[in-house]
Amino acid sequence: MLQKPSIPKGTRDFGPEEMSKRNYIFDTLGRIFRKYGYCQIQTPAMENLSTLLGKYGDEGDRLLFKILNSGDAFRDVDQACLDGGSNAVSLKVCEKGLRYDLTVPFARYVVQHRGELVFPFKRYQIQPVWRADRPQKGRYREFYQCDVDAIGTDSILNEIELLQIADEAFSSLGIDVCIHINNRKILSAIADLSGYPDRLVGITTAIDKIEKTGLDQVVAELRENGIDDRGISAIVPIITLEGGNRQKLDTLRQMLAGSQTGLQGIAEMDEILSLIACSGIKQEIKVDLSLARGLNYYTGSIFEVKAKDFQIGSICGGGRYDNLTGIFGLKDTSGVGISFGADRIYDVMEALGKFPANASACTEIMFANMEGSLRYIIPIASRLRRNGHAVEIFPEQCKLRKQFEYADKKGIRYVAIAGEEEMRSNEISLKDMRKGTQEKVFADNIEEFLQ
C-alpha cells in the first residue's frame, strides 16, 4: 500500500526556516501584548456548531468545517432525511465544527467563564482558524490569527493602548505603517445624513472599497444599493475629505452638526488624537473617513493598519463592539480589539528583508564525528549546552566532506574537529564556515569564539 503523500488543499507544512520566522513574529507580538497587561488564553479547535452557526452570515455558515460525530453517525439518517439536502443531513450527523475565527470563541469564553474572570478582561490569543474558502494565492484553509482584546470597559484608554501596541509591534518588526482610524458612529451619522439610516451596512460595504476600486465604483455600488443622488452627494464629500487629522475632524464637526451620534464619534476620535500625542507613538496615525471595515459588530472606533512600503492590503485591524457577548447572554458589555494578520506580516517582512539574519539560525557549532573522538567531544558539547549554546555532534562517522556539507546546508557557523593531535593537546580545530578560516583553540576557550 504505497502512497504518494500530500496534504489537503489550502493547508501548509511549515519547515524549520519558516517556523523560525513565524515564531519571530508571534514571539514579538506576544511579548508586546504582555507588556500592556494582556494575558494569553487558548480555546479548543472544535466548538459546538450551535456556538458557531449564525455568527458569520450565510456565507460564513457555508465555510465552516464540520466534524462528523463519532460512533454510528448515520444511524438516524434515512432517504427522507437525504431528500432534505446536504445542509439538513450535515446538521444531523455533525455537532461540532472547527473554529472560524477567534472572536466568537472569545465571546463564548468570556460568557462561560465570567464568574472566574477579572474584568476588565484583557486577553490575547494566537491560534489557527479554519475556513472552507476556495484556496488561492495568499488565502488558506488553515491560518493563524493573533487577536488582542479588552472587554468589560468602554474607556477610550483601551483604544489608545491598542494603538500603542500596533505602533510598537510594527516598529519592532521593522515595518513602516500608516494606522487608519475612523468611528462607526460617524459612519452611522453619514447614513442618517444621506437619508438612508437603515442602509448602514450597504453604505459601509460600498465605502470600504474606495481604496481598492476608486470613487466611481463606490458611487456605482451606492446607487445599486438604492441610494439616490441626494444621498450620494451627502456621502461623497465626507469620505473624500482631505487635510490633516484635526482639520478633517473640524470640517466634519460642521457637516454632522445635527447628529448627536456623529458628534459623539467625532469627540471620541478627538480624545484619541489628543491622548496619542503624549503616548510616544511613532508610526503615522491617519483619520480616514472612508474606512468602514466589513464586520457588522463594530459600534465605535475602527482601525486598520497598512504597510507603507509594500502593497498587500490591511495587515492589522479591529475596533470597538458594544454587544459581542450578547448572543451568549451577557448584555451591555463593551469591548475593543485588534487582530494581526500573521501571514501578510510574514510576506511584508520577507519582501522587505526585515527578518533578522539569525531568525532562522538554529545550531551554533557542530562537532565532526571522527574515529575515537566521541568520548572526548561529548563532555565538551555537554558543557557548551549547559552554558546555553546550541550544539550538534554529527551522528555518523563518515567522510568529513559529508559532515561539512550537512553543517553548510543547515547554516551552522562553526565546525569543530578533534583528531588525535587535538585530543592529545586538549584542543579543537575550529572551522569558521562563513569565513572559510580554521584555527586550533583550547577546548576550554571555545566559548570565546562563539560570542
Place this chain on the structure above:
Amino acid sequence: MLQKPSIPKGTRDFGPEEMSKRNYIFDTLGRIFRKYGYCQIQTPAMENLSTLLGKYGDEGDRLLFKILNSGDAFRDVDQACLDGGSNAVSLKVCEKGLRYDLTVPFARYVVQHRGELVFPFKRYQIQPVWRADRPQKGRYREFYQCDVDAIGTDSILNEIELLQIADEAFSSLGIDVCIHINNRKILSAIADLSGYPDRLVGITTAIDKIEKTGLDQVVAELRENGIDDRGISAIVPIITLEGGNRQKLDTLRQMLAGSQTGLQGIAEMDEILSLIACSGIKQEIKVDLSLARGLNYYTGSIFEVKAKDFQIGSICGGGRYDNLTGIFGLKDTSGVGISFGADRIYDVMEALGKFPANASACTEIMFANMEGSLRYIIPIASRLRRNGHAVEIFPEQCKLRKQFEYADKKGIRYVAIAGEEEMRSNEISLKDMRKGTQEKVFADNIEEFLQ
C-alpha cells in the same frame, strides 16, 4: 436566540494562569530541543484520511475525527449507500481527518519534502492532536504532544542525545525522574527463546503491564496468548532480573547467548550506558527488561520516563524505528524519537509545586486612573514599557477601591497613584500590594523599585 455557552466534551479552555504554566513547559522543552540542533516544524491540523487510516489499528481508525467535505457533501449518497453502514458513508462524505498523533504526519512530511530536507533531519513539533476517545479524568479529546525525532541515521549517538534532552528537560522543570531503557531486539530474542517468535506483539503487550498489574497477571495474559509453561519459564526470569544495569546486561548476555539479534540489542544498550557515563546525565537511567511500550513500529532502543515523587505513569517515552516512512514510499530510513506528555508533566509540576512563583505573573505595575492624571501617567507608562516592563493603566476613572481590587485579583505587585500633589512634585505614590506599604518616589526612579 440565547445560548448557554459550552464546549465539546473532552476539550478544554486554557485561561491566563494555565497558559502561563503550559508555556513555561513548552518554552523550556523548545529551548532545550533547539540546543541539541532540533528545529521546529508544524503540519496542518487536517490530513487526508488516506494518510491517517490504517496507521493506528482498527481502534485508531475508529477514534479519528473525520471532517465533512465542504459543498454538497451528500450529493452521491443514496439509500443503498446508507445500507452499507456508517463507516462506508463516512468515507464517501469525508476526505480529511484531524491528526491523531505527530508521528504519522512527521513521516508524511519527511517523505513529501525529502528533496528539500537536510539529512539526518532533526525536528521537534509541539501541536495538539485529536482523538474521539471516551473522555475521562486525565484523558482529553484534544491534547498537545511534544515530539522530538532524528531521522535518516541509525547512530546510537541520537539515543544518547535524546536521553540527554530528557535528562536536561526534567532537571530544568525540577522533576526527579527515572529513565527506563530497553531494546526491542532483546524482546524479540526473548520471544524466540520462549519458542513463540511469531507472538512478539502478544508477548510485549503482556510484559508491558508488569508494573501496573504485577507478575501474576502477566503470566496469566501470556498463557491466554497461548504461550506454554516452557515459554513462560523462559520469559519470567528475564523480565524479573534484579541488580545494577551492567549486572543485568551481563546475565542477559549469557541467557541470550544463542541469539544474534539479542546480542546486538545488548551491545546497543552497552554502548548507550558507556557513552552516557561521559555525557553529564544526572537523572537515574535504569535498564528495565520488562519495558515493552505498546507501539509496534519500534525496532531498537525504547525509553520511558517516570516521575519519582508522583505516581502518574509514563511522562515521556519513545524509541527507535527502522521503517516509519516505508508506508509513504521511503524505505530503510532509521530514526529515533521521544514524546513528552505535556498534560501529565503539568499535573506532576502542579502537585509537587514546581512551577516558579512568577510563571503566571503578568503585569508588574498598574497605574490607577484618577481625574486629570492620564496625561501625566501615559508618558511614564510608555517609558517603562519601552524599557521592557509590563505595565497597565486602569481603564476607568472609578473608586480606587475597585482599582486596587483589580490589581489584587490579577496579582499585580505595585499600584502607582498620581494625585494632584504627586503631579506637582513630579512624583508617584507607589503601593506595594504584597507588603501593604506605600511610599512616594520620583517618577524617574520607578524602575529602581521594580527590580
